Amino acid sequence: LLEKGQKVTIFDGKGVGGEASGIASGLMHPYPGKEAKLSWKGKEAIEASKELFEIVAKKTKSLNMLRKGVIRLALTEKQKATFLQRSLTCDDVEWIEDVYSQIGIPQEICFPGIFIRSGVTVCPTFYLKGLWEVCRAKGGRFIKKNVTLKDLKSFDQVAIAAGRGVCAFKECRAEHLIKLNKGQILKCQKPSYLKLNRSVIGKGYIALSQLNDICYLGSTYERGFLKETPCLKTAKGLILSQLSKHFSLCSEFKILKCLSA
Numbered sequence: 001l002l003e004k005g006q007k008v009t010i011f012d013g014k015g016v017g018g019e020a021s022g023i024a025s026g027l028m029h030p031y032p033g034k035e036a037k038l039s040w041k042g043k044e045a046i047e048a049s050k051e052l053f054e055i056v057a058k059k060t061k062s063l064n065m066l067r068k069g070v071i072r073l074a075l076t077e078k079q080k081a082t083f084l085q086r087s088l089t090c091d092d093v094e095w096i097e098d099v100y101s102q103i104g105i106p107q108e109i110c111f112p113g114i115f116i117r118s119g120v121t122v123c124p125t126f127y128l129k130g131l132w133e134v135c136r137a138k139g140g141r142f143i144k145k146n147v148t149l150k151d152l153k154s155f156d157q158v159a160i161a162a163g164r165g166v167c168a169f170k171e172c173r174a175e176h177l178i179k180l181n182k183g184q185i186l187k188c189q190k191p192s193y194l195k196l197n198r199s200v201i202g203k204g205y206i207a208l209s210q211l212n213d214i215c216y217l218g219s220t221y222e223r224g225f226l227k228e229t230p231c232l233k234t235a236k237g238l239i240l241s242q243l244s245k246h247f248s249l250c251s252e253f254k255i256l257k258c259l260s261a
Contacts, residue, residue, distance in 0.1 A: 002138040009155070010135075012165065013146035017128035019164050020261035025185055025207035025216045026127075027199055029070045029119030031093065035082045036072060036114065038090065046118050053122065056130035059137070065126045065210060070119025071099055073111045073202035073246060083114045092118040103196050111202070111246055121199040123210045164261065182225040184235035184260040185218035188253040204242035206250075217243060217250060230258040 001008050012018065028049065030042025039045070057065055074080040087095035094115040096102055101110070132142060146168060152158050164180060166172040190196065190213050199207045207216040220238045235258045243250040 002135060002140055007139070007141075008135070009141040009143060011143050011145055011147045011152075013144065013168075014165075015144050016132045016142070017125055020183060021128060021163070022124055023185065023259040023261050024124050025199075025205065025218050026122040026124050027070060027119075027201065027205060027207050028122060029072075029116045031072070031086065031090075031114075031116055031119075034079065036079075036086050036093075043092075043118070046120075050120070052131065053120070053127065055134055056127055059134050060126065060130040065123050065130070067121040067197075067199065067208045067210075068117075068119075069198045070116045070121065071096065071103070071113050071198050071200045072116065073099055073113040073200065075111060075202055075246060080112060083112070087114055092116060099200070103198065103200065113200075115198070119199075121208050126210065179223075182220065182222040182228065182260060183218075184220040184222070184230060184239070184258060185216050186235060186239055186253075186255050187257040187259060188215055188217055188255050189213055190215050191249070191252055194249075202243070202246045204239055206243070206247065214256075215253075217253060228260065230260040232258040235260070 016022075028046065030039045030046050031037065032039060053066055072083065074083040084095055087093045094117065096113050096115055098110045099113045132140075136142065146165075149158060149169060149171065160166055160169060160172065162178075166178055167180070172178060192213075196206065196208065196215070199205060205216075205218055207218065209215055217239050220235055222234075222238075232255070236255065240250055
């Protein structure tokens with residue numbers, strides 16, 4: 001919109017990246033779901049995102065903002081068959097017979113998987129703040145303030161971005177429009193012997209960060225939660241129980257912080 005000469009003002013009570021987007025692990029790839037089916041317009045979406053990443057990297061000089069490539073584990077016989085098929089029909093997907101030997105994880109039971117070349121892990125904090133700097137340079141305005149639609153009558157058009165903040169608008173409170181879930185992740189120190197250079201997704205994930213010795217374990221998907229604030233006991237219990245099924249060493253990761261939104 002800014003590049004088309006429109007005037008744009010963004011309102012957010014918590015600031016840039018102040019909610020779930022700011023604590024996300026940053027995992028992105030176009031093959032989600034149990035069968036790793038290519039999302040509708042998935043390749044186009046990844047390419048459009050990468051264009052933005054490049055713009056932000058040039059503007060902010062944050063060259064370590066991205067980690068390229070994502071691995072998905074095939075955890076069932078059905079997944080093995082469907083993932084193998086993806087590798088035969090998709091040019092950015094490569095079959096890996098033994099994921100653990102490739103990434104240096106000692107494991108008694110080894111799983112195959114796919115390497116998604118087009119996948120990336122982006123650092124949300126750097127990216128979101130950098131993206132805003134690009135927008136500001138093009139004439140965008142940002143106001144850290146909670147607003148109602150009544151406050152915005154002077155604008156020609158108003159768009160409400162999907163997220164936790166929509167609940168502040170009475171027009172979006174109907175039960176069928178939005179339901180909130182709580183997500184928690186664990187910021188951890190990687191064991192020194194772990195030669196992991198790509199994020200790995202199984203039941204849960206190990207996501208790399210821009211720092212070589214820091215990674216994120218995730219995530220919870222909590223319905224009916226009582227508080228939005230982090231709960232280390234709940235997060236640790238849910239996340240490690242998922243990951244331990246195929247990453248027996250996840251309990252060795254030193255937990256530095258629990259994040260939630």
